[in-house]
Every structure is written in C-alpha cells, then in structure tokens.
Amino acid sequence: MIFLKAKWQNIIMVNYEVPVEFLSAYVPQGVELDLYNGKAYISLVGFLFKNTKLFNIPIPGLGTFEEINLRFYVVKKNNGENLRGVVFINETVPYKSVAWMANKLYKEHYSTFKTKSSLxxxxxxxxxxxxxxxNNQWQHISVAASSIHNNMLPDSLEEFIYDHYAGYTKVNSTYTLEYRIKHPSWKVYPVKAFDIKCDFDAMYGKAFEFMNHLQPKSVYLAEGSAVSIDWKRNRIA
Structure with a gap:
C-alpha cells in the first residue's frame, strides 16, 4: 500500500564531509555508514513538495510546501545484497499537521518552521x-544553475548522494524502522553558484555547531520527479 504520493521538485543538496566517528553515534541499529571513497557525507537539503496525496487522496491546502532536511547515508548489508538508504537528523516543514502525522505514525524527527521559496x-x-x-531570522539555501539538465555520471559523488531508495528511522538505540522510497534516477543541473545561511547549532543542536565553520564539498541540483513512499515499515532491529 502506498502511503504518500507527491512530486519532489528542484532538489538542492549541500554536501559536507564530516568525520566518520561523528556520524557513528547517529547510525541506527541494523545498518552501517555508507561511505564514498572512504569518506562520510551529510547533506543539507531543500526541495518542493507538490501535488501531495495521502493514500491517493489530495490534502486540501497542504498540497504544495517546502521541506528542509539534514540527512546522511547508510547501507544495510544482508546476504551479499546491499540496500543503500538515508537517515534523517531532522526534517522541517511549514505545517504542524504534516509534522505531527510523521512523528506520531512513523516515529520520525520532524519540526515546524515558516518556509518560503522562489524560482x-x-x-x-x-x-x-x-x-x-x-529564531526570527531567515535562513536559506540558494543556487544559480544551468537550465539544461544532464544524466548523473555512474559511480560519481552526485549519484551516491541522490540514489538512495530506503529510509531508516532510529526510534531508539535498539529499534530501527525501514521504509522504501520509489522514484526514477533524477536528471541534474550543473550548479554555477550557491549561497548558504544555516545556523546548524540553533537548528540541529550543539553537536552540529562545528558545521557552521565547514565549507560544502559540493552543491547539486536535481530536477526531481514523482515519488511514492510505502505505508509498510519493517522493523530491522
């Protein structure tokens, strides 16, 4: 059964290299960090939710909104098969009802702030x-990018960042939920310039203050597509 259908559009990924040992504390039971060339990455993400439906029913007044999230990358290894996924430190949306539902039903880590976007x-x-x-100050992620899209290069960092098709929720130290995210591989637009204003300390907690002093290793923009998220959650630990 499909829980959520939507279009994710204009997906900006601001990618930071961080110490493996820092992220290890946030890794759910049953998965391990997914590294690219031996390095761990965490991404500040902004995108637009459009045409949102729950159980195939449009949600009046909540169909289009922004999401900001902070995520990192993990892999579940099982009998020689690797399933690559993401873990969200936090997801921010403008509607309390959306955050409440995600937190209540799925033990997610949503918060609510006023948001806006422009194209x-x-x-x-x-x-x-x-x-x-x-805290009464507007934070932002912005890019200037080409209007001509390309395919992602195989085995590139760009492909590593975007192509994950499972999500893992750390309910507690021994309880992990897995869900599947379905979408095609996305087209990407070359980013020419970017500007980031994010108080990681205030947004995500004191442990993330060091990110205020980091420069992104890369910034990407993907076109996005229709997506669906399964209702079923599997407990893997």
Whole structure:
C-alpha cells in the first residue's frame, strides 16, 4: 500500500564531509555508514513538495510546501545484497499537521518552521532559493544553475548522494524502522553558484555547531520527479 504520493521538485543538496566517528553515534541499529571513497557525507537539503496525496487522496491546502532536511547515508548489508538508504537528523516543514502525522505514525524527527521559496528562470539559467524562519531570522539555501539538465555520471559523488531508495528511522538505540522510497534516477543541473545561511547549532543542536565553520564539498541540483513512499515499515532491529 502506498502511503504518500507527491512530486519532489528542484532538489538542492549541500554536501559536507564530516568525520566518520561523528556520524557513528547517529547510525541506527541494523545498518552501517555508507561511505564514498572512504569518506562520510551529510547533506543539507531543500526541495518542493507538490501535488501531495495521502493514500491517493489530495490534502486540501497542504498540497504544495517546502521541506528542509539534514540527512546522511547508510547501507544495510544482508546476504551479499546491499540496500543503500538515508537517515534523517531532522526534517522541517511549514505545517504542524504534516509534522505531527510523521512523528506520531512513523516515529520520525520532524519540526515546524515558516518556509518560503522562489524560482526565477532565465534563458539559460535558473535561480532557486529555499528559506526557513529560525529564531526570527531567515535562513536559506540558494543556487544559480544551468537550465539544461544532464544524466548523473555512474559511480560519481552526485549519484551516491541522490540514489538512495530506503529510509531508516532510529526510534531508539535498539529499534530501527525501514521504509522504501520509489522514484526514477533524477536528471541534474550543473550548479554555477550557491549561497548558504544555516545556523546548524540553533537548528540541529550543539553537536552540529562545528558545521557552521565547514565549507560544502559540493552543491547539486536535481530536477526531481514523482515519488511514492510505502505505508509498510519493517522493523530491522
């Protein structure tokens, strides 16, 4: 059964290299860190939810909204098969009802802030910006990118960041839930410039204060697509 259907559009990924030992404390039971060339990454993400449906029913007034999240990458190894997935430190949306449902039903880590976004198209370039209001100050992720998309290169960092098709929720130290995310591989737009304003300390806690002093290793923009998320959650630990 499909729980959620939506279109995820204009997905910005701001990617930071962080120490493996830092992320290890956040890894759910039953999975392990997924590394790219031996390095661990965490991503600040902004995108637009559109045409949102729950159990195939449109949600009046809640169909289109921004999401900001912080996520990292894990892999579940089982009998020689590797299932690559993501773990969310936090997901931010503008609607309390959406956050309540995710937290109550699925033990997720949602919070609610006022958000806004903008998209400006030029002949060969697009400017995309996501903002959220934190402690009466607007934070933002913005990019200027080509309007011509490309396929992701096989085995590239870009493909590593975007192509994960499972989510893992750390309910507690011994309880992990797994769910599946379905979407095609996305087209990407070359990013020409970016600007980030995020108070990681205030947003995600004191442990993340060091990220205020990091420069992103990469910033990507994907076109996005229709997505679906299964209702079923599997307990793997």
């Amino acid at each position: 400006v198209n030029f002949p060969f370039e697009q400017h995309i910006r996501y903002e959220w209001l934190l």
